[in-house]
Amino acid sequence: MSAVQATNLWKEYGRVVALRSVNVDIDRGELVAILGPNGAGKSTFIKIVCGVTRPTRGEIRVLGGDPSDPDIKRRVSIVPQQGGLYLEQTVRENVRFYAELYGVEPDEEPFELLEVHEYMDRRVEHLSGGMRKRAAVALALALRPEILVLDEPTNELDPTARQDVIEAVREYNESGTTVLYVSHDVHEVEQLEPDRVLIFLEGRKALDEPFDRLMSEHGSVLDAYRSVAAQVAGE
Template identity: 40%
Template sequence: MTVLARTAEVTRRYGDVLALDRVSLDIRAGELVGLLGPNGAGKSTLINLFTGLRRPTSGTVELLGGSPQDPVMRRDIGVTPQETGLPEALRVGEVVDFVSAHFPNRSDRAELLDRFGLRDLVRRQIGGLSGGQKRRLAVALAFAGRPKMVFLDEPTTGLDVEGRRALWDGIRAFHDDGGTILLTSHYLEEIEALAQRVVVVGHGRVLADDTVPAIRDMVGVRRVTLSADTLPELPGVLGSERADGRVHLLTADPDRLVVELVRSGAPFSGLEIRPTTLEEAFLTITARENAHV
């Protein structure tokens, strides 16, 4: 597939802070890529490099076959940064028209507002919108110019469940039409629901890059869930929690754990063994990296 965005051995420093450390990454046409990492891992820096807001300290960045610094290249992308400011006095429809006017191939206003559940707000002033409504509008504006590729940095932060689902539907619709998306999020269930490919970064480096199932499997951890009042000390338990009357144990060797549980004679019921969630895999990957730093 055609590569739409690429970094090759990119390093970015802010004074003494190393934000990215020789990162090489390709984003191909038609992909919906989830970018994960703890705060300060370099996610926003990477998006800023792809969108031409920052230059690399070393290495190269390409966007749509050219330079991210070229305004012609940037006309075919859409961006929603973590922080956005919209003019309070303008109406929703006016803001959409203003942003759309900057692009030669603009989206239909009614269609765009429908896609993100904003049609009923077209005449509402920005200053009268809730925080969630403003965030949905900020995301919708990233699609105003019929972009080939969209960069969404924490797009659903601060939204309630209904608002988040509405944005998910809009993002999926763009992707289903062949659009390419690079998405960061603190909500790992969001990445799990939307992304086909996940890139995990930490300390400015790429720690993992694969499909969601492969990322879950690469840590070699399983979740053992059961009902029990008390449990003996069991071998190989990497983490545990009790929730909704059930005990959840993380282990790399579920067979051994279950054998030792049976041998202990402790009463239990409802035993389940399943793969880890993306969140559990992410925490394991980043914890391993922290242990080596």
């Protein structure tokens, strides 16, 4: 069964078309990198996948159901770009709050893995940007999701912390979690070594290829990206 199945997906905000006829099929257990410049439609796509918003037209199925259904939402967790943590609370209090909303007993392992356990009882407002991002990723993993969606999770992270986050994501993916990893950094995608790469441009899915084939055909993600961007510009 597919983890995410989008058929002829459109999303319009008034006159602005954010997504144009997007078709995507992501299998369970896949690690998919979603790449594209700002305004390409990748964040809109994951908003629909997480049930935050609904498509204007087309159909979306997540884990075989409607993504806005609370039972489906319970199986999907997200790391928003800004982290999504309450500043005036400690990391532990944030974890308890979200765990209660999701109705799960939080998994302690991600906090060890990302070395968040050292500052679990510190207020988020007293943490650096990098520490907050690690905490947000650990929190999303602690909710035991079947699908993990990360929206540019390594912004503000130093190279070591970025590597730690990528390793943690890969580890959970290897144990069966489907991962949608949104980024606009081609080098980060190479570091991630996903199963597939989706490139969004101007609201369209411009490329959908396995990572290995993409690397063998283009040599690098950057070259693949340039080639696709040139094709779209030519159209």
